[in-house]
Amino acid sequence: xxxITQTQPGMFVQEKEAVTLDCTYDTSDPSYxxxxxxxxxxxxxxxxxxxxxxxxxNATEGRYSLNFQKARKSANLVISASQLGDSxxxxxxxxxxxxxxxxxYQLTFGKGTKLSVIP
Amino acid sequence: DAGVIQSPRHEVTEMGQExxxxxxxxxxxxxxxxxxxxxxxxxELLIYFNNNVPIDDSGMPEDRFSAKMPNASFSTLxxxxxxxxxxxxxxxxxxxxxxxxxxxxxxxxxxxLTVT
Numbered sequence: 001x002x003x004i005t006q007t008q009p010g011m012f013v014q015e016k017e018a019v020t021l022d023c024t025y026d027t028s029d030p031s032y033x034x035x036x037x038x039x040x041x042x043x044x045x046x047x048x049x050x051x052x053x054x055x056x057x058n059a060t061e062g063r064y065s066l067n068f069q070k071a072r073k074s075a076n077l078v079i080s081a082s083q084l085g086d087s088x089x090x091x092x093x094x095x096x097x098x099x100x101x102x103x104x105y106q107l108t109f110g111k112g113t114k115l116s117v118i119p
Numbered sequence: 120d121a122g123v124i125q126s127p128r129h130e131v132t133e134m135g136q137e138x139x140x141x142x143x144x145x146x147x148x149x150x151x152x153x154x155x156x157x158x159x160x161x162x163e164l165l166i167y168f169n170n171n172v173p174i175d176d177s178g179m180p181e182d183r184f185s186a187k188m189p190n191a192s193f194s195t196l197x198x199x200x201x202x203x204x205x206x207x208x209x210x211x212x213x214x215x216x217x218x219x220x221x222x223x224x225x226x227x228x229x230x231x232l233t234v235t
Binding site for chain 2: 035044045050095106107111
C-alpha cells in the first residue's frame, strides 16, 4: 500500500481564489510528521509547511494552511488567494517514527499534484 | 546563507560511461539524502547518511550505483556503468538532526542526467 496518496494529478484554480490539494497517508506509527513541498518549473524543491502528529492545531504559514484530520489520515494543503506564482507541482511527504532514532529523518513522498493558476 | 549545492547541474553522457554527481550539504546539517525523480516513478529515496554513515541504501537500484560521504561537507553518487534508464533528475537534500521536531529537508537544485 502506498504510504502517501495524492489523488489529484492536476488542478486548476482561478487567480485570487483558494484551492485545496488532497493528501492521505498510511501509517501505524503514532509519531509522524507531514510535509508539503512545492516544485516550480525551475525544478527546485521548496519546503512549505509541516504538521506533527501530536500537534493540536492545524499548521499555518502565510497563505498556506494544512487541514489535518488525524482520524481520516488526511493532511490537505490549502492555498488562499492563489497567485500566478503558485503554479507548480506540490508534493505531500511523511516522516515516521520516533524522533530519537537515526532512521526517523527519512521522508516518503507522494506522486504530486500539478497546480495551474489561471489569470 | 548557502543552500545545498549540487554539481554538475546538467550531465549528458553515453551509455557505459561513469557518472559522478556531487553534493555539499548545508553547513551544520548532519543528515544527507540522495533522491531520484522521474516522471514514471516520482521522487524516490536512494540512500541517506547520518553523521557521514550510510543508514539505509535499500533504494539504490543496483550495484551500478554507489554513494559515499567522506566528510560532513561532501557526498558523491556514482553510477558505473551508466544506462539510458538512469536518465533522471538527482536531488541531494540535507537536514539538521538532533532534538528537534520538524527535520524539514532542504533540497539542492538537482542534477539533470541524460544517458544516451
